[in-house]
Amino acid sequence: MLNMAEGLARLSALAASPVVSALAAAFDDAGRELSVVGGPVRDAFLGRQTNDLDFTTDASPDDILRIVTPISSAQWDIGRAFGTIGAKVQGESVEITTYRADSYDGVTRKPTVEFGDSLEGDLARRDFTVNAMALRVPACTLVDPTGGVEDLVERRLRTPGDPRVSFGDDPLRMLRAARFASQLEFDVDPDTVAAMTELRETLSIVSPERIQGELVKLLQTADPVRGIRLLVETGLIDLFLPEVPALRLEIDEHHHHKDVYEHSLTVLRQTIELERERNPDAAPDVPLRLAALLHDIGKPATRRLEPGGGVTFHHHDVKGARMARKRLQALRFDSDTIGTVTRLIELHLRFFGYAEGAWTDSAVRRYVRDADAELERLHILTRADVTTRNRRKAMRLASAYDDIENRIAALREQEQIDAVRPELDGNRIQEVLSIRPGREVGEAYRFLLDLRLDEGVLGEEEAERRLRAWWAARSA
Structure with a gap:
């Protein structure tokens, strides 16, 4: 049962942590908004360990880089095209992303990247309500426009809007539903399950590498069976692992x-x-x-x-x-x-x-x-x-x-x-039998290996005697 008081206390501790505090102060000084978003907020409520810190902001990628450079030991902009800047702050890796308002063409799962102008709009485009909560810092204000807290209480997985639209935008989210169901031990909302079943064929636009990545994450959970059952129930697994x-x-x-x-x-x-x-x-x-x-x-x-x-x-x-x-x-x-x-x-x-x-x-x-x-x-x-x-x-x-x-x-x-190896290696076999490298050396090696497995340690002298006898019988 979710304890709200304890969850809010953990959120306050998250906001007060050295890394979050340093970033919050830097963005506030620059006149920009900053929020911890997604998994860290969800996990704080659930009392689960948070491994990654993700932030969102109204600052542009260039401004993000300018703000974090003085307080970080390293920066990377491999995700700049998607609005994401990475940095190492006080020894921890963080990612900070400009508010997004993407659109999808329905043919590929690659979005047309569009930057948004509000935190609430950014949260509304995320995969599930429990991942669509944010903690504004330094004010330490919870922002939950889609009912994520209620779903945490009910232990329910649900999309922020119409699941058919969400999964139509990005079919990989259907596999994430199975993964989060197992990871969080949550039930998936019936409308969400129905949409997964209805739209399962759209998974065909997702690359095998992406599907493999979600399958691996599912298998890494404490109990993957819940997610596997969901994939079988919806028919999704038929598209990439029909043998199950x-x-x-x-x-x-x-x-x-x-x-x-x-x-x-x-x-x-x-x-x-x-x-x-x-x-x-x-x-x-x-x-x-x-x-x-x-x-x-x-x-x-x-x-x-x-x-x-x-x-x-x-x-x-x-x-x-x-x-x-x-x-x-x-x-x-x-x-x-x-x-x-x-x-x-x-x-x-x-x-x-x-x-x-x-x-x-x-x-x-x-x-x-x-x-x-x-x-x-x-x-x-x-x-x-x-x-x-x-x-x-x-x-x-x-x-x-x-x-x-x-x-x-x-x-x-x-x-x-x-x-376990034979007492004689390939070179010694050639010397004992006076033969050149070739197929016969391999056959002799396998004969000696079988002897070793069958009878244990023979000793080099006995191995040579057995080898000569085998060779004589074979030649005859």
């Missing part, structure tokens, strides 16, 4: 299996919980969360209804990894992220064979070797993938994974399992 709603497989009365869509959302939530437990101070792991959301997207394409009511999804891990690669490439994700996500999807089923029967040390070594740099993430994803309501089964799987992690730790201590 496709997980809602039709279930008939004869062939029973778990709801793959709900399972995937549960896995995502459990992944985030485990991520926080294991790495409480780390930033949100977006590649891991992507893998959790997408780990079963190969199931619809591999689903087979078996006689007697069974359902199979053979090789959905391999299929899903290929599908994820293609989709993430279309969204312009970087190669490292794509590699991590697809590798985790490929490997997410590997552990379940361990639960059926104890692995040899060789199998454990191969598990570590195949996961390589993604092993810790794979630990989290595999544990999160257990969503059974059968308590006994869940405990058995958890115990099995405890066991495999303990064995990995023991093998690491004994033989540096993370750096």
Whole structure:
């Protein structure tokens, strides 16, 4: 429940902070208006940490630069065309933007930049009412022309005006609605949801890079599931990640299996919980969360209804990894992220064979070797993938994974399992076998690596003996 008295007290503290005070005094001395705007005001009411300070003013970009230069250690004007000047004031980065009154052509999401003449007009063009509040400084006066405070109290996300106009101006705002719904744990106003559904096709004018950016921000929230459900409900996600709603497989009365869509959302939530437990101070792991959301997207394409009511999804891990690669490439994700996500999807089923029967040390070594740099993430994803309501089964799987992690730790201590290499490198293989560089060297290396994984440390002398025997048998 929003406590207004505490919220107003935090606003006063924000206005009195060194950075805000310094800027407020400088603009006031110059005869210009200045207001803290958007997220910092909203977060002060909610008692949330504010990471960025955004300001708006009636001053032109040239005047902003002139005013802030004496009180800042650095300035940048990369956003000058949009009226924004950046500066570092008392060690903090701030952005100050001239009042805006933009218009849109409906074909692209790039506005025709027009500067406005009032704070209220500037606020009315913003995305949501809770982001359309301002704190005038140094007077410390709250300006809320669109009912942002009321929406904070109701925990409601709503556009300042007609949502069809707002989303028609900038379709990316529809994805922001999903992100803020998750970030703030707010419900989206029904008219706003209806507009998102009606205008979802307009998202096609937004670049893949912008869509990817909003998807990443959504996945970085404490509970992205709320936003994902909204994207599925409105059909927006069909335009950039259709594999997720496709997980809602039709279930008939004869062939029973778990709801793959709900399972995937549960896995995502459990992944985030485990991520926080294991790495409480780390930033949100977006590649891991992507893998959790997408780990079963190969199931619809591999689903087979078996006689007697069974359902199979053979090789959905391999299929899903290929599908994820293609989709993430279309969204312009970087190669490292794509590699991590697809590798985790490929490997997410590997552990379940361990639960059926104890692995040899060789199998454990191969598990570590195949996961390589993604092993810790794979630990989290595999544990999160257990969503059974059968308590006994869940405990058995958890115990099995405890066991495999303990064995990995023991093998690491004994033989540096993370750096498993054959005793002989390529140069030594050429010397022992008297061969030149080529395909045979690679085959010999893989033979020795398999020996190392299967049997552990052999020693150089034994490795040479085994290599010669292998070469003789191969030549014969």
